Amino acid sequence: MTSTDLSRCFKAYDVRGLVGQDLTEEVVRAIGAAFADVLELQGQTVLIGRDMRPSSELFALAFAEGAASRGARPTMLGLISTDELYFACGRLHAAGVTFTASHNPAQYNGIKMAKPGAVPVSAETGLFDIRDLAQRYLDEGLPDSVPAPAAPQVRDVLADYAEYLRELVDVSRIRPLKVVVDAGNGMGGLTTPAVLGQELLPALPLTIEPLYFDLDGTFPNHPANPLEPANLEDLRRAVVEHEADLGLAFDGDADRCFVVDELGEPVTPSAITALVADREIARAKAAGVQDPVVIHNLITSRYVPELIASVGGRAVRTRVGHSYIKAVMASESAIFGGEHSAHYYFRDFFNADTGMLAALHVLAALGSQGLPLSQLASTYDPYFASGEINSEVEDKEAAVAAVLAVMTDQQRAGTPVTVETLDGTTVSAEDGSWWFNLRPSNTEPFLRYNGEATTPATMAAVRDQVLAIVRGEA
DSSP: OOOOOGGGTBOSSSEEEEBTTTBOHHHHHHHHHHHHHHTTOTTSEEEEEEOSSTTHHHHHHHHHHHHHHTTOEEEEEEEOOHHHHHHHHHHTTOEEEEEOOTTSOTTEEEEEEEEGGGEEOOGGGTHHHHHHHHHHHHHHOOOOOOSSOOOOEEOOOHHHHHHHHHHHSOOTTSOOEEEEEEOTTSTHHHHHHHHTSSSSSOOOSEEEEEESOSOOTTOSSSOSOTTSGGGGHHHHHHHHHTTOSEEEEEOTTSOOEEEEOTTSOEEOHHHHHHHHHHHHHHHHHHTTOSSOEEEEETTSOTHHHHHHHHTTOEEEEEOSSHHHHHHHHHHHTOSEEEOTTSOEEEGGGTTEEOHHHHHHHHHHHHHTSSSOHHHHHHTTOOSEEOOOEEEEOSOHHHHHHHHHHHHHHHHHTTOOEEEEOSSSEEEEETTSSEEEEEEEOSSSSEEEEEEEESSHHHHHHHHHHHHHHHTTOO
């Protein structure tokens, strides 16, 4: 029996909370039982993986106990990246989970869940049903176990995962490249040698310079969150020092990949989205696909849909968030999808996101021609973006209303704008010279600003004006 409130750790897309407070073995055991019951997995395989955090192994075993007690058949995958879980759920057509808190600090852990075929489990597709049943099991006690619960089996999917990715993007004949990879002491330290190295498969024309490949869930070097610029500093320096062709940085569970060019400068995820879209559309059209669809969220650069249209694809815009992207990927039969947060989704990867497959596309594009990455990437990044800027605001609706009031006054003064509310509020100049989005955080007192313009001066002017209003400084 426990007084734990599971609503604290069940988020819209996954489970995440403090170890020993929100997540304990007892809590995880109840979640495992509820997962098996809600998804009706009696007699079926449940794949269970984990990252390198100190609590992950015991949590994986507790989850297996809970699932087995309700008649599921647990298979332990051991240490895996999150995209390895999606691969396993897709290839083996089995439901699965992995224990990870992604880029969050060491005191956190969490659970990412998928149905057979790597279909995501989110608030819209059963996650809160699992929460509610697990809460009942915690409050009232677990039901009696089924007779003779299945003992966990063990399976290693790393070699199959690596081989599958190499089959999707062939980099065996590119020019030699030197690559610095910052794994951040996360699961990229396991997957990079398997996919890009020669531990399991034949050598590629790549020289890998490793940074922080030791799996260490205490993150002794820097947080495994490359979205924060400070966490890219070691990689940027190393790329220049090694005179490398590029750098790759993975987050803690290695499902996101960030790219740095030969000058040590970050390449925007929007540019990577455009580059990969260009390649995937060409491949789809060569295979006879008419009007191939590419998904992008509303915060990616406006160049992304422009590029998609220019090479004969069809762009579909969606809200931020991987469950939305995956749902639209499936409904539109899209070949690829990209987000500003460096999540990249592929039809050939079960509509799931994988940073490693995006990295292979970058390597293939760079290595198949002679330009350095800085020049190649610039062709996919013609505009000027603000990046995501957070403002702590108590009354988010009032702040947005204040911004819209100013924009309305400017419109009366001769600056026509359009306003959309697909995800937050997006304001765009009708002449195409700038746009910005204000999106409230669901979990924090933040209003998130993203903007873009055709010139640096315009981008800065719009950014500064809007932030001043939001922060009450105007």
